Amino acid sequence: MRKKSVCDLARFGGPRLFTRPRSIAQLDAPPVEDYLAVLRESFDARYLSNGGPLVRRLEDRLRDYHQVRHCIAVANAALGLTMLIQLFARGRVGEVIMPAFSYRGLPHFAVWAGQTPRFCDADPVTHGLDPTAVEDCISNATTSILAVCNDNSPGLLNEICSVGERHGIPVIVDSVYGLGATYQGKMLGSIGHAEVYSTHATKLMNGFEGGYITTNDDALADLLRWQRNFALRGLHPASADGDNILGLNAKLNELHAALALLSLDRLGGVIERNKARHDAYRVALASIDGLDLLPHLNEAAERRSYAMAVVGVDAAWPLTRETTMKLLQAEGCLVGAYYSPPLHISWGASPHIQSLHLPVTERLAARYIKMPGGELTSLEDIAEIGTFLEFVRDNHTEISRRLEKAT
């Protein structure tokens, strides 16, 4: 409901702007009848898992989409990253260089793979790894570099790969937010030694859960196919490494592949609607000083998927980011602090890490709000959010006074 006075704010007991909360998840929904029809076929054939025809078709389609030699479907992107980190460590206990300004799960995956995370500062423009900082982090202990694509830019991937090559260290790219994007004019998928994508329902392509790895390395692709199925002999050609492959159950099954295939057909439309939502945020925030939509770099030359709407909070905005988020959350906007706290602070596993100071990361992590988006957020919703934020700006003194009294 539109606000007329400060009492109308949900934070102070007024009715919420959105009764059904508006989330940040993409939630593409292919027609249920299409999905059930595909599923019925698998069901009748009793071929439900373990490299069935739909998984193989999905792998073929994605291989073409990314213009890469191999696509290996996995149960989820987290397992894909863990597998790659483990394989590249080649039995060594070492360090994985990764961004501190990134997703909370990353250091966990390194530890599962027997490695220690080595947090690295961000490049202030792309928000990805700073290649110079990466080079400074390299030591004899380094077993891999994990670069992460952000929604606004894939990052300085060529430069990071050059650092890796110079030191003989493999580069893994977490491209979960790179799906649909180009890098130097070419679809992502063949950067570094391998890239990892997600098909979780909250991501651009909806396969309920799931993920996949892309690579141009034939030998690596063989190892991954073997590893994802318990490293069982017989299903894949024997390798010289034999039993040294550490197996797990990371297979994708037909249920997920069926939906991902339908969602892949719809990717163009999803990205178009994301772009429209992005434009709507730009319009909604145009007249609000101190709140800026994070722009996508090289928009003219490159393709982007606009999966996220991220807003930066500057000094000209009269409230703190945290207060602003609480006001929005109370209204039913499921906003979040964008990569905050940063990993070198939240992980804090050792005194060494706790004393790290990563100035760019810390500045970025203090600044951004991830706004509602995806298929369940309409253009009208975004206009309402803009109006709401104007109301907050116009009444910030009164709001601050009330909040102070409340605490």
Next chain:
Amino acid sequence: MRKKSVCDLARFGGPRLFTRPRSIAQLDAPPVEDYLAVLRESFDARYLSNGGPLVRRLEDRLRDYHQVRHCIAVANAALGLTMLIQLFARGRVGEVIMPAFSYRGLPHFAVWAGQTPRFCDADPVTHGLDPTAVEDCISNATTSILAVCNDNSPGLLNEICSVGERHGIPVIVDSVYGLGATYQGKMLGSIGHAEVYSTHATKLMNGFEGGYITTNDDALADLLRWQRNFALRGLHPASADGDNILGLNAKLNELHAALALLSLDRLGGVIERNKARHDAYRVALASIDGLDLLPHLNEAAERRSYAMAVVGVDAAWPLTRETTMKLLQAEGCLVGAYYSPPLHISWGASPHIQSLHLPVTERLAARYIKMPGGELTSLEDIAEIGTFLEFVRDNHTEISRRLEKAT
């Protein structure tokens, strides 16, 4: 096709007994319409993953079924075992005591959890861990004991738990083949510190893929629910351990829970049909010396699920196990050597392990064939297999002569 002469054997170019191969997988298939109807509800509600209503309902139902305080659904049993081994290690790099006569994946899970497998000999009657041998394996390095239920018997679980208690070492039970079985008159589910089950399509209850953990330990259940969802804060009450929980993506989603719920309703019928197949094997092999169906222990007093038909090959049978398996495989019987080679031989990661001699395990691993079973193997198929094996016995001299010439 029924064999009239040795030339009719598929091994020698004759037509196969079964055109469609008969597998060892259970493959229960609830009516597709029921499944699609449940799925449509989830789809319409756009609640597909992350602890949805069907996963919660499945957890409640299984908690009641196993008469245990907690059921935590996970993406697969392998991840469930890995999570438990990792949690019980409490950050230490140590050893997990596990059977050498068991499933190929087990040592892999220990290594993912930062531990080394310590292989232990089997009890000759139950084929599970020998409690005395377990006690001999315990050292300062031991972080957990992993007992595994077999189809013929859950094993000497009380005795193993007593050893664990005496030394303050947690006991995990891999109960994948214990579903549907009782132990000392009570449904399995609350033995040791936690049990792990599978809902893979090949197992007794079909949820496509998936698994779950049962435990009576409230604190452990909290940690597991937290761990399976990236150890993200906010979704679960903060614990003193905080960020020391190593997270991963091991969530079960609604697609799998929907089918597992339907299959759970059918468990009684599945077990009845398994029992009928088991009885048919007993009849089919009754007149064949040297081939014996592995009996289920305490059948009169305990419930069993009869998920497997395992046949022991003795000296009275005129061919080796390996030759017999090859003849059966050629006919379209997807038989396998039951837990062979044993893990201390196949794993062979270190000279220490390679020089291990586990006499009971080695004797068992040389003896058994896992026969076709599950919903796609009929009672008539089993009678045909019996007739085929009689034919092989009656013509073994000629078969051996031909095989010798062929090599």
